Amino acid sequence: MLIKLENIKKEFSNDEIVTKVLHGISFDIEKGDFVSIMGPSGSGKSTLMHIVGLLDKTTSGKYYLEGRDVTTLDDTELALLRNEKIGFVFQSFNLLAKSTVLENVMLPLVYSTKKGDAEKKARNVLEQVGLKHRIDYMPNQISGGEKQRVAIARALVNEPSVIFADEPTGNLDSKSGIQVMEILQKLNEEGNTIILVTHETFTAEHAKRIIYIRDGLLESDTLVKKRRFAHDGDMLK
Amino acid sequence: MILQIKQAIRSPIQSLLANKVRSFLTILGIVIGVSAVVVIMAVGAGAQSLILGQIESLGSDLVGVLPGNSGDGAPASAMGIVVTTLTYDDLLAIKNKNNAPNIKEATAYVKGFSSVSWGSNSYDTNISGTTASYLDVEGGEVEFGRFFTEAEEKSTSKIVVLGSTVAKEVFGQSDPIGKKVKIKKRTFEVIGVMKERGTVAFQNYDDQVFIPIVTMQKTVEGIDHITMMRMKISHEDNTEIAIEEVKATLREEHGIKDTTGTEDDFTVRGAAQALDIITTITDSLKFFLAAMAAISLIVGGIGIMNIMLISVNERTREIGLRKAVGANNRHILIQFLLESIVLTILGGLFGLVAGTLFSFLVAVVANALGYDWTFHVSLFSIILSVTVSMLIGLIFGIVPAKKASQLEPIEALRYE
Known part of the structure; x- marks a missing residue:
């Protein structure tokens, strides 16, 4: 089991006003899965992703990543796990504006304890996302779709166990969005586990499974019956 | 680790070049402070050697006798008392x-x-x-x-x-x-x-x-x-x-x-003793002036702290991203500390060059006016200015760096 959540709860307290965001969520994700987390805004899906992505801590409940309880880890151990086990793709790309495409992709390796030729690894993943010709460009010299592909390359570079994509097509036109989904599906076929957070059914249906969150509770957890495939021009299969 | 050091040194240079005017103004305080210290040490040393040289040329084989017992202190006549x-x-x-x-x-x-x-x-x-x-x-x-x-x-x-x-x-x-x-x-x-x-x-x-x-x-x-x-x-x-x-x-x-x-009821002094006294006086004068100049280094350090705090704010998203991809608090702390140290060392080096040039100019002018003036920037003042500016980067960089390192990754990523 890659990810196992047991009754995850999360509260935010702000000046004695306690806001309960997650009321107890449990689910498992197997290695090699492609899961969409859906829900309306305010449902807690982003908070859930932050917790599963080790960017935030739970108030109560257990979270096992690759069999290890990560709810008791300190900041430094969490940072190391984020570095080695998790790759993030954000809606707003979050590239370093003053660094080249190659340097952006190499960023996780700066903090990595794994050995190996960082530049070679970065070049390889850039080739995987079809951006070999943009290696020395600055982020402001490439299109939005290309920026998101750089971000995907950055998420891949340290060979993580799971890739989180938070509304990866939210800031893109539909053509670039489809390209991004095609890359994510290809990566999944190659064995990568992918968790996609989105509020669009169309995007969510590219995954194998959809977890629907409403009011801090898991409403449904279903397999996608008619999965969309980006490389077929998004025809239903 | 090597990648991180490479990045930490490149990153401030990049932001320096991106904000040329701001960077220049930021390190100006350090530049002025360091060059003032260097000039005062060099000009002080030049003036001292000039005075001592002249006294020696009078003859170190002279002994003076003054009325009144003044021990090692100033003679009574210096206070207008007739003995x-x-x-x-x-x-x-x-x-x-x-x-x-x-x-x-x-x-x-x-x-x-x-x-x-x-x-x-x-x-x-x-x-x-x-x-x-x-x-x-x-x-x-x-x-x-x-x-x-x-x-x-x-x-x-x-x-x-x-x-x-x-x-x-x-x-x-x-x-x-x-x-x-x-x-x-x-x-x-x-x-x-x-x-x-x-x-x-x-x-x-x-x-x-x-x-x-x-x-x-x-x-x-x-x-x-x-x-x-x-x-x-x-x-x-x-x-x-x-x-x-x-x-x-x-x-x-x-x-x-x-x-x-x-x-x-008299005081006998050799020329060697007089040389010692003058050296003591000019030395303390020199170091006092250098200490005054060093105050501008503190002011410069506050400027660095101010700009680094602004920089941390501006780069909140970057810090969040770095944390998301695996940077821990120490990585971020070291990055921002190195940035402020690189800034202040740059300021120190510019100040050293400016101060040396100015001291050289003083020596050229003094020689042109017929004084036997030696141009001398001591290794001590070079080491002092570089270490002091590095220390200032460290001391005034710690607060902004600490602030940056303690940002929560999600807060930082949400920051607009």
């Missing part, structure tokens, strides 16, 4: 070879200030009542005429030898020898004019006139004491013995039994 414990007889006793065999020559002074007038020309100058042995002790040459003799020194002859400045001011192109001048309403005959010597160690040798010491005491001032004595030692190595001889002679003359020096 009358030294007399002309003391000089004669020291000149007696039986008393002080290691003293080669000795002279004494009664100092005064008056106008010297000839016809309608008048000039205010220093009047030195002195002895015939003046030339042997202090050096200097007579250009025209002659100096007075030992017989004239003991008589109350109204004769005068002019310093070159006084001769020029009072007589212009006329030949002064044999002319009568008025000093304190008394008429003196000019018997000689000194050769120009210039100002050495703050003392202008040309702006004075010499009259026999006894004439000065009895006729002009109406006193019995003398202002000071100066003497030349037979050999530099014998300074200590000579000073003891002088002290013993004066104690004998003044009837002082105590030989520890506490009851002495």
Whole structure:
């Protein structure tokens, strides 16, 4: 089991006003899965992703990543796990504006304890996302779709166990969005586990499974019956 | 780790280049502070060596005797107190070879200030009542005429030898020898004019006139004491013995039994001692000024802290991203600390270059003006300025770096 959540709860307290965001969520994700987390805004899906992505801590409940309880880890151990086990793709790309495409992709390796030729690894993943010709460009010299592909390359570079994509097509036109989904599906076929957070059914249906969150509770957890495939021009299969 | 260091050094240089004006203003405080310290140390050292060089050129084989017991401190006369414990007889006793065999020559002074007038020309100058042995002790040459003799020194002859400045001011192109001048309403005959010597160690040798010491005491001032004595030692190595001889002679003359020096009513100082005192004074002056200049380094450090705090705010998203991809608090802390240190070291290096150039300029100008000025930026001030600017980066960078490192990754990623 890659990810196992047991009754995850999360509260935010702000000046004695306690806001309960997650009321107890449990689910498992197997290695090699492609899961969409859906829900309306305010449902807690982003908070859930932050917790599963080790960017935030739970108030109560257990979270096992690759069999290890990560709810008791300190900041430094969490940072190391984020570095080695998790790759993030954000809606707003979050590239370093003053660094080249190659340097952006190499960023996780700066903090990595794994050995190996960082530049070679970065070049390889850039080739995987079809951006070999943009290696020395600055982020402001490439299109939005290309920026998101750089971000995907950055998420891949340290060979993580799971890739989180938070509304990866939210800031893109539909053509670039489809390209991004095609890359994510290809990566999944190659064995990568992918968790996609989105509020669009169309995007969510590219995954194998959809977890629907409403009011801090898991409403449904279903397999996608008619999965969309980006490389077929998004025809239903 | 190597990647991280590479990045940490490149990243501030990148942001430096991206905000050229801001970066320049940020490190300006450090640049000014460091260059001020370097200039003060270098110019201070130059001035010090100039003064010491001049004093040494007067002869390190000189011993001075002042009235009153001033120990190692400032002489009583510096506070405007007139001490009358030294007399002309003391000089004669020291000149007696039986008393002080290691003293080669000795002279004494009664100092005064008056106008010297000839016809309608008048000039205010220093009047030195002195002895015939003046030339042997202090050096200097007579250009025209002659100096007075030992017989004239003991008589109350109204004769005068002019310093070159006084001769020029009072007589212009006329030949002064044999002319009568008025000093304190008394008429003196000019018997000689000194050769120009210039100002050495703050003392202008040309702006004075010499009259026999006894004439000065009895006729002009109406006193019995003398202002000071100066003497030349037979050999530099014998300074200590000579000073003891002088002290013993004066104690004998003044009837002082105590030989520890506490009851002495005079002070004997060698030139070496004077050099020590001047070195101490100029050193402390130099370091005091450097410390004042260092205050601007603190101000510069506050500027660095301010800009780094702004930079942390501006780069909140970047910090969030770095944390999301695996940077821990220490990584972020080190990154921002290195950035502020690179900034301040750059400032320190610019300041070092600017300060060195300015010190060099001072040396060039001083040499052009005829001073024997040495250009010297010490290794000490180079190491000092680089270490101090690095420390400032470290001290004033710690607060912003701490702030950056403690940002929560999600808060930082959400920040707009």
